[in-house]
Amino acid sequence: MMTTEAAALEDIRNALAGHGLHVLGVASARPGEIEPDHGDGNPARTLILVGNAGSSMWPAFSASPEYRAGQPDPLDRWSRRIGDHLAATFGLRALYPFGGPPHHPFQRWALRTAGVHPSPLRLQIHPEFGLWHAYRFALLGALTGIAAPVRPADAAPCLVCVTRPCLEACPVGAFDHGGYDAGACQAHLRDHPAGDCATRGCAARHACPVGAAYRYRRAHARFHMCAFVVANVAVENTIGRAMTQRSNP
Numbered sequence: 001m002m003t004t005e006a007a008a009l010e011d012i013r014n015a016l017a018g019h020g021l022h023v024l025g026v027a028s029a030r031p032g033e034i035e036p037d038h039g040d041g042n043p044a045r046t047l048i049l050v051g052n053a054g055s056s057m058w059p060a061f062s063a064s065p066e067y068r069a070g071q072p073d074p075l076d077r078w079s080r081r082i083g084d085h086l087a088a089t090f091g092l093r094a095l096y097p098f099g100g101p102p103h104h105p106f107q108r109w110a111l112r113t114a115g116v117h118p119s120p121l122r123l124q125i126h127p128e129f130g131l132w133h134a135y136r137f138a139l140l141g142a143l144t145g146i147a148a149p150v151r152p153a154d155a156a157p158c159l160v161c162v163t164r165p166c167l168e169a170c171p172v173g174a175f176d177h178g179g180y181d182a183g184a185c186q187a188h189l190r191d192h193p194a195g196d197c198a199t200r201g202c203a204a205r206h207a208c209p210v211g212a213a214y215r216y217r218r219a220h221a222r223f224h225m226c227a228f229v230v231a232n233v234a235v236e237n238t239i240g241r242a243m244t245q246r247s248n249p
């Protein structure tokens with residue numbers, strides 16, 4: 001028999017399906033990772049990570065009022081509408097990957113859930129979805145009855161990838177020095193607005209054979225690349241380094 005919390009998770013899955021969103025994992029937040037909810041002392045620690053696998057959310061999002069309104073950050077506004085609504089419906093709290101700094105450490109949380117592993121591109125890789133997934137929000141609650149599934153120890157695709165084609169594919173060598181040169185990447189996209197990276201999505205990501213069936217469709221990829229071209233990379237780089245140093249000593 002399903003516990004009440006497992007049933008709630010199933011209800012959440014069903015509610016997400018209409019938006020093309022999935023539960024990508026269930027993790028546990030550690031003390032200090034989440035600011036208290038205005039001092040109510042709620043010890044809620046369970047995080048349900050929600051996102052897209054491939055272009056799963058593109059049909060719903062591209063038909064949404066947020067996408068059509070022509071205002072800034074339509075995907076963030078769409079995510080917030082859905083996340084806030086679900087949180088209110090299920091008595092949970094919605095946390096978002098955007099809106100910082102400070103940023104909620106979504107990638108760190110995701111590593112604690114089933115399925116994802118670090119990749120040389122700094123994106124996380126999923127054995128099925130490959131590099132083609134992202135987080136739209138997390139739902140936080142005191143759900144002790146839904147444990148994160150255990151990750152199989154042998155499922156890290158990059159550990160058995162000998163040729164690492166992702167590291168050879170970038171036209172500006174953005175991954176040549178062990179990190180990710182976001183400035184060089186952004187300059188390339190600006191200089192080549194009709195090039196492959198800008199129109200199909202990151203060539204390094206495309207070079208990875210894992211999750212090929214989940215590669216973003218063209219309109220979806222282009223949407224993200226256009227958003228990235230206008231992102232303030234210089235500021236995020238500085239903040240990103242500071243955050244990573246502070247949080248991952």
Ligand code: B12
Binds near residue numbers: 097125237238
């Ligand atoms: C800041 C940021 C960036 C900055 C990175 C600057 C920097 N040097 O940190 C910029 C603007 C460059 C960036 C770019 C992109 N990002 Co980004 N980014 C973030 C954001 C908002 C915060 C990261 C952070 O500072 N966290 C704080 C630290 C303390 O948390 P953490 O989890 O412990 O830290 C990890 C990350 O910081 C990571 N990291 C460090 N440097 C970089 C650089 C890049 C490019 C990435 C992806 C990760 C990464 O390593 C840390 C240890 O695990 C996250 C969302 C989030 N809230 O996590 C998305 C996030 C990491 N980005 C994501 C994505 C997909 C991208 C893009 C690919 C977007 C796109 N175009 O589709 C691009 C890359 C450009 C390209 N070639 O395609 C996804 C990754 C999903 C996944 N599968 O892992 C996230 C989780 C957002 C989401 N909604 O899912 N990003």
Ligand code: SF4
Binds near residue numbers: 119159
């Ligand atoms: S090409 Fe290989 S090393 Fe690169 S992300 Fe894919 S599996 Fe990992």
Ligand code: SF4
Binds near residue numbers: 170171186204
């Ligand atoms: S989008 Fe293109 S330029 Fe930027 S990191 Fe990916 S392959 Fe390199």
